[in-house]
Every structure is written in structure tokens, then in C-alpha cells.
Amino acid sequence: MSTPLRCSRENGSPTISRFAWECSPPRLHEAVDSHRAGRQGPSWEWIEVLVLCVAMQPVIWCWARWLRRRKLAEFEEVKGILNEMKE
Secondary structure (H helix, E strand, O other): OOOOEEEEEEOOEEEEEEHHHHHHHHHHHHHHHHHOOOOOOOHHHHHHHHHHHHHHHHHHHHHHEEEEEEEEEEEEHHHHHHHHHHO
């Protein structure tokens, strides 16, 4: 029984085990098939990731500001309770 991580080299090119190939995502199959057919078109996937990362920046910063405000409010509340206990 083969494992999904086993790779071998035949004729100088890496080959992936049959089990790993059957369990791999369909996009991998498409990429390998297009490579075998000689169709090496531009890959736009990295641009999609870049746009997503840039678009998520405001969301991340807003969440971080909200979390900081919330934690500071909790801290002030705890400080007030501790001051009341000291008195």
C-alpha cells in the first residue's frame, strides 16, 4: 500500500504515488494535465491571493482596534474593582 507522501524519480522527473494522486485536489490534476499537454499559461492565482490580502487589511485593523478597546475597558473595570477592595 502506498502512502500519500511517497515520491520517486523516474527518468529524471518526479512522480507521485498512485494513492497520493487519487487523494489530491482536482486543481492539481488540472495543473499537471495542462503541463503535460504543453499549455503553460500565466497563473493568476497569486494575484487573487494578493487582492484578498489587501482587501482584508481594513477588516483586520478594525478588529484589532475593537479588541484593544474591549480589553482596555475590561482592564479599567478590573482596576476599579481592585481599588474598591483596597479601600
